[in-house]
């Protein structure tokens with residue numbers, strides 16, 4: 001597959017920003033959308049729009065069918081054996097909150113422990129803090145070593161009789177570290193501990209087979225994998241989902257409503273109260289088609305090559321600080337760094353003036369920033385539409401930013 005051709009499928013990338021070709025290097029925040037996804041949203045509203053699961057007329061039937069077909073497609077894409085184990089949510093954040101509130105609300109009590117890691121996105125910390133505060137539970141954290149990997153040797157001693165769940169990210173959105181999910185699941189399960197994997201950066205960039213990984217829950221966001229915003233999902237083992245109470249009550253999730261109580265449907269309907277984001281779920285199926293055509297193996301390989309190429313050039317720079325593994329073989333396509341004493345926000349602005357979009361700040365990972373002992377970093381992240389030319393443009397812009405910054409600080413003296 002000619003990866004250079006891929007860019008043409010993304011209309012947004014065919015534009016200039018401040019007189020420069022747009023180079024988008026912030027796909028870990030959200031990915032751009034291929035034309036087929038954008039067109040699917042428009043087609044839905046022009047030809048199919050109707051509420052699902054409730055109409056007996058044609059439009060409602062075809063919308064329902066397309067919505068449920070997407071569920072089957074997502075299940076197959078993630079290796080889930082049964083489509084009923086995929087619950088659509090607004091995003092990965094909501095999926096994690098669903099597990100914390102519903103499963104955690106039922107199974108976590110006073111003095112119980114929840115194991116997290118220091119490299120988690122706030123989305124995989126705050127929901128557990130809310131649960132722990134409500135229940136009097138205790139949070140423990142696996143620490144991050146100086147090379148950007150988890151201290152795996154500490155896990156045995158961090159798990160106790162009271163540990164109920166181990167929630168960790170598949171791939172760090174700051175360091176690009178890919179965690180050994182299968183081995184961690186085995187370790188946790190040996191001790192009777194359930195596992196939630198935050199797959200926001202995993203499902204988008206790596207081949208994922210939840211059945212093979214053995215995890216109990218896997219959360220993901222469509223917008224990070226070429227799909228629309230406002231759609232995400234939770235894979236959960238069916239027996240766990242079946243015994244979990246709903247998080248939200250309302251229409252479509254009930255079997256019967258009485259004055260004092262209601263009964264509800266089984267999974268996934270039980271967790272999808274109210275009218276869902278029908279158009280965007282249906283358009284998400286086009287994103288999955290697109291990724292499947294390329295294959296996740298090629299997606300990962302492409303990002304690895306770009307990361308290797310970028311890292312080799314970055315490491316030659318003076319005053320360059322890399323966070324995380326130096327070895328591109330073992331990291332995903334995310335590079336966090338600081339450069340030449342330029343504050344990341346200033347660097348981001350200087351690069352933006354050259355058409356380069358990067359992310360700066362704490363990346364919703366303040367615990368990790370404290371471990372790294374920095375308030376913020378600059379971050380570039382790659383996806384299938386990025387090329388070596390993008391890396392070259394970024395490198396050139398970086399060097400110019402330093403020159404510009406040095407000129408500015410010299411004249412200020």
Ligand SMILES: Cc1ncc(COP(=O)(O)O)c(C=O)c1O
Pocket residue numbers: 028029091092093094121123124169171172173198200201221232
């Ligand atoms: C590792 C990780 N987890 C969770 C999230 C939250 O994703 P969302 O905002 O789509 O819920 C992100 C978003 O950047 C992420 O990188």
